[in-house]
Amino acid sequence: MSDPGPTSAFRAANADPALTDRLVAVLDVLAASAGVRRLREWAHAQLAARPGERALDVGCGTGSETVVLAAAVAPDGAATGLEPHPGLRAVAERRAAEAGSAARFLDGDALALPLPDAGVDAVRCERVLQHLDDPARAVAEIARVLRPGGRVALLDTDWSTFVLHPADPEVRPALAAVALATAATPDAGRRLTGWLAAAGLTVDALGADVLLHDPRTVSRPIVLGLADAAAGRGLITGAQRDRLLAGLEEAAGQGAFHLSVTMFAAVAHKPL
Numbered sequence: 001m002s003d004p005g006p007t008s009a010f011r012a013a014n015a016d017p018a019l020t021d022r023l024v025a026v027l028d029v030l031a032a033s034a035g036v037r038r039l040r041e042w043a044h045a046q047l048a049a050r051p052g053e054r055a056l057d058v059g060c061g062t063g064s065e066t067v068v069l070a071a072a073v074a075p076d077g078a079a080t081g082l083e084p085h086p087g088l089r090a091v092a093e094r095r096a097a098e099a100g101s102a103a104r105f106l107d108g109d110a111l112a113l114p115l116p117d118a119g120v121d122a123v124r125c126e127r128v129l130q131h132l133d134d135p136a137r138a139v140a141e142i143a144r145v146l147r148p149g150g151r152v153a154l155l156d157t158d159w160s161t162f163v164l165h166p167a168d169p170e171v172r173p174a175l176a177a178v179a180l181a182t183a184a185t186p187d188a189g190r191r192l193t194g195w196l197a198a199a200g201l202t203v204d205a206l207g208a209d210v211l212l213h214d215p216r217t218v219s220r221p222i223v224l225g226l227a228d229a230a231a232g233r234g235l236i237t238g239a240q241r242d243r244l245l246a247g248l249e250e251a252a253g254q255g256a257f258h259l260s261v262t263m264f265a266a267v268a269h270k271p272l
Helices: 017-031 034-047 064-073 086-098 135-145 172-181 188-198 219-232 238-253
Strands: 054-058 078-082 104-106 120-126 146-165 202-212 258-269
Touching (some): 017 034, 034 202, 054 064, 054 135, 064 086, 064 120, 086 104, 146 188, 188 202
Parallel strands (some): 054 078, 054 120, 078 104
Antiparallel strands (some): 202 258
């Protein structure tokens, strides 16, 4: 059995400008998910960015939540989105300009934030840590740039909660292995509080929500990608792949399809 390896196109090491449109499409569909919307709203409420503050969105993607932060800290504050993927950063800049937002965007690495010590009031970081080989270092960097009393909201997925139904029992372990291999740190969701505590931050609130995927939208490419990857790596046979896809297609038509994963959130502050 071959090692699937981290395959996510969102990993910095796998960044490919040619895939920008696909990445944007995935992010947009996920942003429309009820579970993502609820957890984002909860995290923003807990983070409570205020007018005049300096806010940072680490790994901002298309910049939608940086724009939310910019509105919260207006008119005298500043909100910056950090995004290493040039294609996503360009989309974020364009969308923010079209929305009339004062949000600005920088190239940068979550493992070495291009900001001085203790200069930020509020930080959010969503679904970034799972793609890092050293997420604890990234959280330590967030702690470094936070001012005393500053707040941080971390949101991330725990891929061990991935559920796909229906699937034959002998196929499920292969699908789980491929799902876990999409991230460098697939259990990031459950480790948020530990990373925050190790960075000297005090955890104030915890949240979670389940991302239930609609088979008519994001689930179809996810399922096809998982099945193709599992077959391509010899984890399942071609016949098993075909049976899986046919069964899922039939289940979707009958309203019996299920694909979900749980995302967790933790909000903390830097002690005075």
